[in-house]
Amino acid sequence: MGGPAAAxxxxxxxxxxxxxxxxxxxxxxxxxxxxxxxxxxxxIRPGGxxxxxxGSGGAGGGGGRYPFGRLLRFAKDxxxxxxxxxVVAPLSGxxxxxxxxxxxxxxxEHDVHVTDWxxxxxxxxxxxxxxxxDQVARIVAWLxxxxxxxxxxxxxxxxxxxxxxxxxxxxxxxPARPRSLTLIAxxxxxxxxxxREGKLARSLPPGWFANAxxxxxxxxxxxxxxxxxxxxxxxxxxxxxxxxxxxxAQAAQLRALAAGDTAAAAxxxxxxxxxxxxxxxxxxxxxxxxxxxxxxxxxxRGRMRWRGRPVRPEAxxxxxxxxxxxxEDASCPPGQxxxxxxxxxxxxxxxxxxxxxxxxxxxxxxxxPAWEAEIRPLVARVIRAAG
Numbered sequence: 001m002g003g004p005a006a007a008x009x010x011x012x013x014x015x016x017x018x019x020x021x022x023x024x025x026x027x028x029x030x031x032x033x034x035x036x037x038x039x040x041x042x043x044i045r046p047g048g049x050x051x052x053x054x055g056s057g058g059a060g061g062g063g064g065r066y067p068f069g070r071l072l073r074f075a076k077d078x079x080x081x082x083x084x085x086x087v088v089a090p091l092s093g094x095x096x097x098x099x100x101x102x103x104x105x106x107x108x109e110h111d112v113h114v115t116d117w118x119x120x121x122x123x124x125x126x127x128x129x130x131x132x133x134d135q136v137a138r139i140v141a142w143l144x145x146x147x148x149x150x151x152x153x154x155x156x157x158x159x160x161x162x163x164x165x166x167x168x169x170x171x172x173x174x175p176a177r178p179r180s181l182t183l184i185a186x187x188x189x190x191x192x193x194x195x196r197e198g199k200l201a202r203s204l205p206p207g208w209f210a211n212a213x214x215x216x217x218x219x220x221x222x223x224x225x226x227x228x229x230x231x232x233x234x235x236x237x238x239x240x241x242x243x244x245x246x247x248x249a250q251a252a253q254l255r256a257l258a259a260g261d262t263a264a265a266a267x268x269x270x271x272x273x274x275x276x277x278x279x280x281x282x283x284x285x286x287x288x289x290x291x292x293x294x295x296x297x298x299x300x301r302g303r304m305r306w307r308g309r310p311v312r313p314e315a316x317x318x319x320x321x322x323x324x325x326x327x328e329d330a331s332c333p334p335g336q337x338x339x340x341x342x343x344x345x346x347x348x349x350x351x352x353x354x355x356x357x358x359x360x361x362x363x364x365x366x367x368x369p370a371w372e373a374e375i376r377p378l379v380a381r382v383i384r385a386a387g
Contacts, residue, residue, distance in 0.1 A: 067127035081111035090157035093234030101367030131284035152178035158188020189300035189339035229286035231278025326360035
């Protein structure tokens with residue numbers, strides 16, 4: 001995202017102020033990829049530094065700059081911006097601008113902060129690794145930067161990290177633990193209704209993914225020597241996983257051009273310009289996702305550890321939980337995210353909510369008519385009820 005101010009802090013590698021740490025592993029040998037930077041073109045102006053409240057801060061400055069991303073607050077000209085909401089964007093190959101429709105819908109009623117993950121090819125290898133444990137720690141640090149009373153919303157890929165962060169904060173009695181947590185899709189238990197890609201991930205050894213799906217960033221990029229999952233490979237995998245939908249979209253574009261429907265043609269081009277704007281993902285996070293999420297399903301099986309410490313979702317007792325799924329979601333089929341409701345058995349039944357959106361695919365859950373008409377109002381109601 002371009003242009004906004006973000007406070008600079010010391011280059012912490014993911015330390016979370018409220019969590020007990022274990023010794024960090026040494027930076028991995030670096031390995032790359034091709035992607036291009038995509039400036040923010042949203043009609044919303046992000047600006048201002050994340051607010052500091054009692055209890056925020058800690059190593060790395062909590063809300064400021066960080067080698068692998070920054071926290072952006074979307075400024076509004078009002079003395080009452082609404083309840084603070086941390087939106088955790090997917091770190092799976094696209095920039096946070098992918099959520100422009102999500103943020104636009106949330107802005108009127110909420111004080112929106114979004115994770116703006118860095119393109120890993122631009123992060124120097126000296127900054128060290130960034131895996132699943134680091135993503136968990138970064139979510140905690142950013143929640144602490146917002147302070148008590150914030151809410152948390154994770155879209156797709158970070159669902160496991162967001163739920164783990166909430167669990168750790170709850171067990172610690174951290175005053176900055178989120179008042180509500182919304183998971184929009186996300187592979188909490190990918191062994192339920194597994195996709196073709198999920199089955200493939202479970203059938204191949206971790207070494208295969210390291211060799212075939214990651215590469216070393218070449219010079220002259222700042223991240224030369226860092227191992228990444230190239231964004232171009234994520235783009236190819238995304239298209240191939242739903243090839244029929246993309247073929248139909250291209251056919252619709254040809255019809256729009258033939259009919260002179262310039263508005264429809266422009267909307268199609270804008271959507272695919274966004275889809276083609278990809279970023280490289282830290283290799284450690286990609287491989288952790290393959291092994292710890294898709295192969296071992298650590299969180300769902302009660303075996304997840306954050307730097308050696310058990311992660312216990314049942315410790316969550318006062319964070320309202322909303323899980324949103326799409327009935328036609330080919331990327332994260334129904335049931336995978338809903339598993340979070342069973343894991344959070346310490347929550348009263350009335351604090352656990354599930355919404356299955358009829359006819360909705362993956363992207364429709366956070367942008368477009370279904371998001372605007374049904375899902376966004378539901379998210380707002382859960383946030384209001386949680387206080």
